[in-house]
Amino acid sequence: xxxxxxxxxxxxxxxxxxxxxxxxxxxxxxxxxxxxxxxxxxxxxxxxxxxxxxxxxxxxxxxxxxxxxxxxxxxxxxxxxxxxxxxxxxxxxxxxxxxxxxxxxxxxxxxxxxxxxxxxxxxxxxxxxxxxxxxxxxxxxxxxxxxxxxxxxxxxxxxxxxxxxxxxxxxxxxxxxxxxxxxxxxxxxxxxxxxxxxxxxxxxxxxxxxxxxxxxxxxxxxxxxxxxxxxxxxxxxxxxxxxxxxxxxxxxxxxx
Ligand SMILES: Nc1ncnc2c1ncn2[C@@H]1O[C@H](COP(=O)(O)OP(=O)(O)OP(=O)(O)O)[C@@H](O)[C@H]1O
Ligand SMILES: [Mg+2]
Numbered sequence: 001x002x003x004x005x006x007x008x009x010x011x012x013x014x015x016x017x018x019x020x021x022x023x024x025x026x027x028x029x030x031x032x033x034x035x036x037x038x039x040x041x042x043x044x045x046x047x048x049x050x051x052x053x054x055x056x057x058x059x060x061x062x063x064x065x066x067x068x069x070x071x072x073x074x075x076x077x078x079x080x081x082x083x084x085x086x087x088x089x090x091x092x093x094x095x096x097x098x099x100x101x102x103x104x105x106x107x108x109x110x111x112x113x114x115x116x117x118x119x120x121x122x123x124x125x126x127x128x129x130x131x132x133x134x135x136x137x138x139x140x141x142x143x144x145x146x147x148x149x150x151x152x153x154x155x156x157x158x159x160x161x162x163x164x165x166x167x168x169x170x171x172x173x174x175x176x177x178x179x180x181x182x183x184x185x186x187x188x189x190x191x192x193x194x195x196x197x198x199x200x201x202x203x204x205x206x207x208x209x210x211x212x213x214x215x216x217x218x219x220x221x222x223x224x225x226x227x228x229x230x231x232x233x234x235x236x237x238x239x240x241x242x243x244x245x246x247x248x249x250x251x252x253x254x255x256x
Contacts, residue, residue, distance in 0.1 A: 002028040008059030022215035033193040035203035038212035086153030090168035092145045094137040101133040123151040143174035
């Protein structure tokens with residue numbers, strides 16, 4: 001579902017080029033829930049932006065839901081995001097001048113759904129906010145705002161849900177409720193989840209844990225024999241038999 005091959009991201013800054021992502025290899029299957037952990041500044045959000053088609057890689061390849069994002073033009077990327085990806089941010093990113101219902105209806109309207117407002121109301125109902133449709137973000141609690149953002153992210157039934165520290169601005173109990181909801185929605189829809197978090201307990205709730213340090217993946221949460229390197233190295237017969245011993249690996253990678 002998500003595949004990174006030698007992915008690089010280098011951005012200019014006043015102090016010179018910043019090598020943010022330094023050759024990432026990663027394969028995530030459809031329906032997997034994966035946490036992304038690592039120190040501040042290690043490149044977690046940047047990786048998520050590339051996977052979501054919001055930032056273009058400067059090297060390597062990124063394939064998401066069968067789309068090779070590298071060569072895609074802006075309009076194609078926008079369509080890709082609309083059709084495949086839901087995103088939740090730490091600070092909610094709701095439009096302050098729009099009601100909860102209008103916020104959730106945005107992606108549905110962009111997708112050309114005539115029933116955008118009915119679907120948005122359903123989506124808000126699912127996150128327990130059926131009684132807050134006409135409230136503006138400023139009239140909602142933090143937890144309610146994040147649930148609205150979840151309703152918006154899931155409204156179009158995305159294959160992939162990207163969440164960047166979704167509980168970072170919430171107190172413990174509210175955060176737990178939002179996370180329970182996030183996992184419920186992913187399970188119901190069969191969505192693939194990439195969840196950035198600093199919370200080890202939260203990371204442990206995911207199927208896999210990917211660790212980034214200084215722009216490198218230092219642990220992709222898979223057994224060594226199934227890592228990208230082992231699965232893609234050519235030639236050596238010994239390695240070929242390793243591949244055969246793990247038939248799921250290459251098949252799963254193709255599916256991703
Ligand atoms: N637009 C940009 N231009 C230049 N450098 C950037 C840009 N965006 C991010 N960076 C740098 O890239 C590095 C990785 O940033 P990123 O936001 O991906 O880290 P992170 O792992 O999400 O950190 P945190 O846990 O603090 O959110 C940081 O050193 C940051 O300063
Ligand atoms: Mg970040």
